Amino acid sequence: MLSIQRLGVALAAAFTTSATLAQVVIIPDTALTPATSLYTNAFGTLMLTTDGGNANGVGDPSGRNDDGFRGPISFGYTLTNFFGQDYTQFFLNNNGNITFGAGLADFTPNGPQGATQPVIAPFFADVDTRGALSGLVYYDTSIPNETIITWDHVGYFGQHDDKLDTFQLVVRGPDYVVPAGEGQIGFFWTDMQWETGDASDGSGGFGGTPAAVGFGDGLNNGFVLQGSITDGISRVVDHEMIWFNINEAGVPVPVIPEPETYALMLAGLGLLSAVARRRRKG
Secondary structure (H helix, E strand, O other): OOOHHHHHHHHHHHHOOOOOOOOEEEEOHHHOEEOOOOOOOOOOEEOOOOEEOOOOOOOOOOOOOEOEEEEEEEEEEEEEEEOOEEEEEEEEEOOOEEEOOOOOOOOOOOOHHHOOOEEEEEEEOOEEOOOOOOOOEEEEOOOOOEEEEEEEEEEEOOOEEEEEEEEEEEEEOOOOOOOOOOOOEEEEEEEEOOOOOHHHOOEOOEOOOOOEEEEEEOOOOEEEEOOOOOOOHHHHHOOEEEEEEEOOOOOEEEOOOOHHHHHHHHHHHHHHHHHHHHHHHO
């Protein structure tokens, strides 16, 4: 069986076969682990947006907004070798993700790989916290070598609060002592009741273009969860979790995936390699 390290090197090779041919590797749903809670219930600082789309609540002291973002925010450490780059700061985006280099107001995911800057997305969808019953977005950078971002019972566009999603992103620096079975980047989800905003052709939180989960390098290459941008993604991640490590090749690899996870990843890699070989011959 291919080791996690060798698998990561192979995935990185697939990403770099061409600067123009998009590579998308699938994270199988079987890599997820059932979870009864978030990583932590200590949420930290309320996100007050500083930029984003038009008339969306940017700068509102309540923190309620649609398509807003805040940044750059310092990690307090260096996130090393994420798709080959090091980052000391990030932008926190209301729509279920963080990015590097610039904020992201986009609300309809074409997959994390569709973002124009590197992105980590626990649930890239049209989050709208302006509804009275919606919760808000928080971030905590007070813990040495660890950053925690929480979307707490958030609603969806436009200003709907009849269904709410709760999810969390954990990012760790190189000096963090990672417990066994955990990793450098973690996605945690609890109650996930919607997956599409109205402006993404959704109705009642579903249909249209649903949420995407995963990573992108800003150059159309991505590493995304199997159910991304398909109906039912909210059910796939409901009360689940997953940890990743960034390997030497700069690729986020699930921590201790099940045997079937290897098989599906390798099958996807084989398809990508075949495409790359055909392109080189052409």
